[in-house]
Amino acid sequence: MHQALVSLLDLLDLEQIERDIFRGRSTSAVIPRVFGGQVAAQALVAAGRTVPEGRDAHSLHSYFLRPGDPGAPIVYTVDRIRDGRSFTTRRVVAVQHGQPIFHLSASFQTPEPGLDHQYPMPAVPGPETLPTAEETLTRHADRLPDRSVIPRLLDARAAVDLRYVDAPPFVTAGEARAPRSQVWFRTNGQLDGPIDRPLLHVCLATYVSDMTLLDSVLLAHGRGGWLTGDVVGASLDHAMWFHRPFRADEWLLYDQESPSASGGRGLGQARIHTRDGALAITVIQEGVVRVPRAEHG
Numbered sequence: 001m002h003q004a005l006v007s008l009l010d011l012l013d014l015e016q017i018e019r020d021i022f023r024g025r026s027t028s029a030v031i032p033r034v035f036g037g038q039v040a041a042q043a044l045v046a047a048g049r050t051v052p053e054g055r056d057a058h059s060l061h062s063y064f065l066r067p068g069d070p071g072a073p074i075v076y077t078v079d080r081i082r083d084g085r086s087f088t089t090r091r092v093v094a095v096q097h098g099q100p101i102f103h104l105s106a107s108f109q110t111p112e113p114g115l116d117h118q119y120p121m122p123a124v125p126g127p128e129t130l131p132t133a134e135e136t137l138t139r140h141a142d143r144l145p146d147r148s149v150i151p152r153l154l155d156a157r158a159a160v161d162l163r164y165v166d167a168p169p170f171v172t173a174g175e176a177r178a179p180r181s182q183v184w185f186r187t188n189g190q191l192d193g194p195i196d197r198p199l200l201h202v203c204l205a206t207y208v209s210d211m212t213l214l215d216s217v218l219l220a221h222g223r224g225g226w227l228t229g230d231v232v233g234a235s236l237d238h239a240m241w242f243h244r245p246f247r248a249d250e251w252l253l254y255d256q257e258s259p260s261a262s263g264g265r266g267l268g269q270a271r272i273h274t275r276d277g278a279l280a281i282t283v284i285q286e287g288v289v290r291v292p293r294a295e296h297g
Contacts, residue, residue, distance in 0.1 A: 001189030004158030009195065011038065012045050012203055020078040022046040026070040027156075034068025034101075035156070036235040037210030039094055041203045043104040046076035047090035048199040055088050055108040057202045061239045062104040072096050086110050118243070118279035119271060127184035127251050130163040140171045144227055153227070160208055161188050169215050173224030179258035181215040187249045204248035205272065205281060210235060214287045216258035217266030223291075232290045236265065239284045246272075246280035256283075264290050 007027065014022040024042040026034045040062055048057065068074065074094050081089040087109050094102035131139070137150050144150070165182035185208050191200060214233060218225045225231055246252060256270040266289035272281035 002158065004155075005187050005189045008159040008204075008207070009200075012041055012200070012207075014042060014045055014049070014076065016049070017075075020050055020080065022049070022076045022078070024074045024076060026068065026072075026074065032070070034070050034074070035210070036064055036238070037207040039064070039068055039074065039102045040104065040210060040238055041207040042074065043076055043092040043094055043102060044106055044203050044206055045199070046078050047092050047104065047106045048108070048203070050078050050080060050090060051088050051108045052083070055110050056198050057242055058107055058109045059239070059241045060104055060106040060206070061237075062102065063237045064102055064235045066096075066099060066101040067234070068094075068101050069096050074101070081105075086112065121253065121273040121277040121279070122182070122255055124165050124182055124253060127161075127163050127186075130165065130184065133157060133162050133164075136164060136168065136171075140167075143170055143173065143224070145229060149227055157211065159188055160211075161186050162208070162211065168212075168225075169218040170224040170227045172219070172222070173228055173230065174222050176222040177219050179216045179220035181212060181219060181256045183212055183254045183256075184251050185254060186251050189249065191247070191249045198245065201246060201248040202242055205242075205246070205252070206240060208248075209240060209254075209270075209272075209281075209283050210238065210285070212254065213256050213268040213270055213283060213285045214258075214266055214289065216256045216268050217261050217287075217289050220258060220261065230292065232288070232292065233266075234288045236286045236288060241282045242280070243282065244274075244278050244280050246274050246278070251275045252280065261289060264288060 014024045017023050077093050079091040090106050092104040093100050141147050162185045223231050253273045258268050260267045268285050270283040274280050
């Protein structure tokens with residue numbers, strides 16, 4: 001197991017300081033604020049620890065309220081909204097410096113049979129045929145105005161093996177194309193032993209889901225994105241539905257697209273498939289996507 005994955009698992013192992021209150025730490029990020037996927041994953045961990053055994057997460061809805069301070073602990077308070085016969089609902093508020101920075105509602109369900117259909121998985125090259133993130137960044141480093149960002153980005157994402165099916169936005173900056181981005185991802189190491197539980201895989205997928213979803217917004221406008229500085233962005237809200245079992249340590253295809261951008265915001269929606277084609281997760285996120293003030297004249 002890669003040391004970065006060990007560190008991420010440690011980050012998700014929250015400290016319980018009261019019956020429904022947990023404390024989490026942060027790690028360094030490329031930008032000077034807490035990575036949104038980390039806060040969402042930690043909040044889901046907190047919610048899941050108050051849920052009866054045998055109930056799996058099936059959806060989450062969340063809002064990013066304020067930038068998180070990576071140098072301060074985050075306190076997660078869980079409200080036990082409902083425990084029904086089949087469903088459990090939890091609300092989580094993440095607080096730093098006395099102010100809420102993130103809000104999450106999550107629902108859990110006892111597994112049961114029912115109707116079953118899904119969108120098919122798109123045909124894409126297998127992950128083994130694609131360059132790693134490090135290879136992609138190194139090969140196209142000349143397209144970045146500040147190459148010093150490369151080690152920081154690789155370090156921030158080292159727990160995950162992420163591979164672009166097509167060129168990422170910074171490679172094709174200046175060339176508008178269809179607003180669709182696809183990546184394969186899995187954790188950099190197998191998850192086994194006592195930690196190998198469904199909730200952990202769901203939390204890790206939640207963590208990764210915030211890394212690339214808004215890339216599809218950038219592609220429609222030929223923007224290089226956060227690495228080139230031709231847009232300023234931040235996540236606003238994030239929703240996920242978990243349809244079928246999956247493992248975060250096995251390849252997952254993240255098929256992302258953007259149906260709209262307007263008013264300084266961009267919308268991304270995506271489907272995550274397992275390697276054998278099962279539709280595991282649906283994701284929708286809206287984020288701030290602004291062009292630099294200088295472009296407004």
